[in-house]
Amino acid sequence: MLNSRLLWQIWGILGFTLVVSSLVFGILVSNQAEQDAVYRIEQSLLSQALELSQPMSRFLDGEETLDPERLSALTPGVTARITLIDSSGRVIADNKNDPADMDNHADRPEFVASSSSSYGVSTRFSDTLKRSMHYLAIQVSSANGRRGVLRLALPLTEIEQQMAVLRKRIALSTLFIGAVSLLIGYVLAFGVTRPITRMTTLASHIAKGEYHLRLPGDRSDEIGQLAAVINELALGAEERINEMTSNRNRLAAVLTALTEGVIALDLDQRVQHVNESALKMLGLKRENILNRKFMEVTVAREIKQAVQTSIEEETSGPCSVSFEGRTLDCTCQLIDGVTDQESRGAILVIEDETERRRLEQVRSDFVANASHELKTPISAIRGLIETIIDDPDMPQDVFQRFVERIRQQTIRLDNIVQDLLQLSRFDSSEREKAVTRIDLGGVLRQVYQSKTFEATDAGVEFELDLQESSLVIDGEAEALNQLVSNLVENAIKYTGKGGRVQLRLLKLGSMAHIEVEDNGIGISKDETQRIFERFYRVDRARSRDMGGTGLGLAIVKHIAQAHHGSVSVTSQLGQGSRFTVQIPLAEQIT
Numbered sequence: 177m178l179n180s181r182l183l184w185q186i187w188g189i190l191g192f193t194l195v196v197s198s199l200v201f202g203i204l205v206s207n208q209a210e211q212d213a214v215y216r217i218e219q220s221l222l223s224q225a226l227e228l229s230q231p232m233s234r235f236l237d238g239e240e241t242l243d244p245e246r247l248s249a250l251t252p253g254v255t256a257r258i259t260l261i262d263s264s265g266r267v268i269a270d271n272k273n274d275p276a277d278m279d280n281h282a283d284r285p286e287f288v289a290s291s292s293s294s295y296g297v298s299t300r301f302s303d304t305l306k307r308s309m310h311y312l313a314i315q316v317s318s319a320n321g322r323r324g325v326l327r328l329a330l331p332l333t334e335i336e337q338q339m340a341v342l343r344k345r346i347a348l349s350t351l352f353i354g355a356v357s358l359l360i361g362y363v364l365a366f367g368v369t370r371p372i373t374r375m376t377t378l379a380s381h382i383a384k385g386e387y388h389l390r391l392p393g394d395r396s397d398e399i400g401q402l403a404a405v406i407n408e409l410a411l412g413a414e415e416r417i418n419e420m421t422s423n424r425n426r427l428a429a430v431l432t433a434l435t436e437g438v439i440a441l442d443l444d445q446r447v448q449h450v451n452e453s454a455l456k457m458l459g460l461k462r463e464n465i466l467n468r469k470f471m472e473v474t475v476a477r478e479i480k481q482a483v484q485t486s487i488e489e490e491t492s493g494p495c496s497v498s499f500e501g502r503t504l505d506c507t508c509q510l511i512d513g514v515t516d517q518e519s520r521g522a523i524l525v526i527e528d529e530t531e532r533r534r535l536e537q538v539r540s541d542f543v544a545n546a547s548h549e550l551k552t553p554i555s556a557i558r559g560l561i562e563t564i565i566d567d568p569d570m571p572q573d574v575f576q577r578f579v580e581r582i583r584q585q586t587i588r589l590d591n592i593v594q595d596l597l598q599l600s601r602f603d604s605s606e607r608e609k610a611v612t613r614i615d616l617g618g619v620l621r622q623v624y625q626s627k628t629f630e631a632t633d634a635g636v637e638f639e640l641d642l643q644e645s646s647l648v649i650d651g652e653a654e655a656l657n658q659l660v661s662n663l664v665e666n667a668i669k670y671t672g673k674g675g676r677v678q679l680r681l682l683k684l685g686s687m688a689h690i691e692v693e694d695n696g697i698g699i700s701k702d703e704t705q706r707i708f709e710r711f712y713r714v715d716r717a718r719s720r721d722m723g724g725t726g727l728g729l730a731i732v733k734h735i736a737q738a739h740h741g742s743v744s745v746t747s748q749l750g751q752g753s754r755f756t757v758q759i760p761l762a763e764q765i766t
């Protein structure tokens with residue numbers, strides 16, 4: 177507050193005015209008091225002179241003069257100097273000096289003045305007494321009619337002493353009034369400048385973006401009204417800024433959450449905003465792109481071209497780019513700032529089409545494969561039936577063989593359709609509804625029981641090894657049964673007579689491990705990468721002969737993933753394979 181220039185200015189002017197006023201007042205009072213004092217002294221001299229005029233006038237009639245001793249004896253108690261002068265100016269009596277030693281007084285100002293007025297006064301240096309005196313003279317006349325002047329005088333020092341005391345008092349009073357005035361001035365100036373200082377502080381906080389401060393509403397005068405208006409402005413600004421901030425945050429959150437990459441550019445093609453998705457797709461770091469010219473950023477030439485074209489030609493130009501193994505679709509849209517030039521610019525939206533295109537490819541491959549797989553048995557059935565129709569005299573044994581082959585192809589068709597249905601079922605959202613707590617030990621025991629005969633028929637030794645008799649997961653019993661059955665069936669199929677298949681359940685950390693191990697034909701390293709693809713088979717003819725559809729492992733993978741798990745294989749050609757399915761235990765699923 178003390179460094180407020182306004183306070184010092186107001187206080188300075190106010191204080192100066194008040195101090196000068198009190199000084200002038202003091203001087204005026206002092207002068208007035210001095211005049212009063214002189215007047216009082218004069219009045220006292222005048223009354224003494226009037227009292228003495230009667231007894232003193234008789235000395236005008238005689239020729240003799242009175243020496244100081246006689247005169248003092250005649251006027252006891254009178255401290256003033258008394259001088260009696262005749263009309264010619266000759267001194268007849270004086271109580272301080274011998275009249276014989278005194279010169280003619282006709283020229284004395286008080287003597288001269290007394291003739292024209294009721295009394296005459298003068299303040300001057302006395303040649304007789306050698307000091308400054310205040311004189312008062314009145315006309316007197318004796319009983320015989322002789323005229324003269326009676327003069328009384330007091331030394332000026334006495335008056336000055338009285339005046340000094342008076343001046344001292346007035347000076348002290350002036351000093352006190354001045355100090356009080358300065359204090360009052362400060363309080364007044366402080367009262368005016370404090371709200372202004374507060375308003376200035378509030379305004380500077382608002383300028384810095386701090387809108388929460390308010391001015392006290394303790395005044396009802398104009399300053400109080402101004403404070404209320406400023407408070408309203410600050411509140412309005414705070415609300416608007418809060419709204420803008422929340423809008424901006426919401427927009428930023430939306431942009432961050434978008435899977436599409438979004439880059440906002442100004443008209444100079446400088447990057448104003450970039451979201452995480454865009455950074456990820458373009459393999460850039462925020463600091464390497466923000467506030468830089470888009471043309472200087474290391475991105476595909478086609479993207480830069482699309483941005484440049486849309487800004488220069490004011491069009492939205494889509495483009496498709498292959499960038500670091502990904503397919504990116506870009507659209508650059510011009511933003512037309514309706515109200516201000518600053519908000520003009522362009523928005524570049526980048527979509528990563530890699531996954532969608534891969535899925536499209538997978539889907540079309542799948543349709544082609546499925547059609548092909550279905551076409552093969554259908555063509556075979558059709559051929560067999562046409563042959564039977566064309567040859568009504570076909571021998572019975574040939575006919576029987578044909579019918580048997582039709583039956584086998586129908587079973588194959590049924591197997592393919594069943595597997596396709598399984599796959600589509602795991603693709604659909606219906607799947608979640610059948611989820612319950614499942615004991616994997618129970619599932620493995622069931623599969624073991626149902627596949628034991630199959631194994632025995634194939635001449636394969638089949639063992640169940642439950643290291644954990646009961647492991648609970650959240651899942652679908654039927655699907656898990658299918659998963660284990662597929663793996664066991666494959667193991668039996670691709671092991672053959674004299675082989676051995678082991679079905680195991682163990683717990684590793686928070687995961688349940690289902691292992692199906694065989695010592696069969698095994699799979700080469702290259703093939704292990706692909707066997708989980710739909711319709712993929714290492715030996716197509718062998719698989720087909722064994723009734724395989726090429727969908728068994730694809731179904732296993734789907735079911736494992738649907739249970740938040742995975743499937744993997746370790747295998748060596750001619751040695752055997754071990755398929756491992758990992759599924760999180762029930763408590764661990766989040």
Ligand code: ADP
Pocket residue numbers: 666667670671694696697698699707712713714715719720723724725726727728729730753
């Ligand atoms: P398929 O119906 O042909 O068995 P799968 O999807 O179940 O189809 O298996 C894909 C391919 O993986 C099989 O054709 C086979 O070549 C190979 N395969 C699967 N399991 C085994 C295994 N235990 N031993 C060796 N090869 C296997």
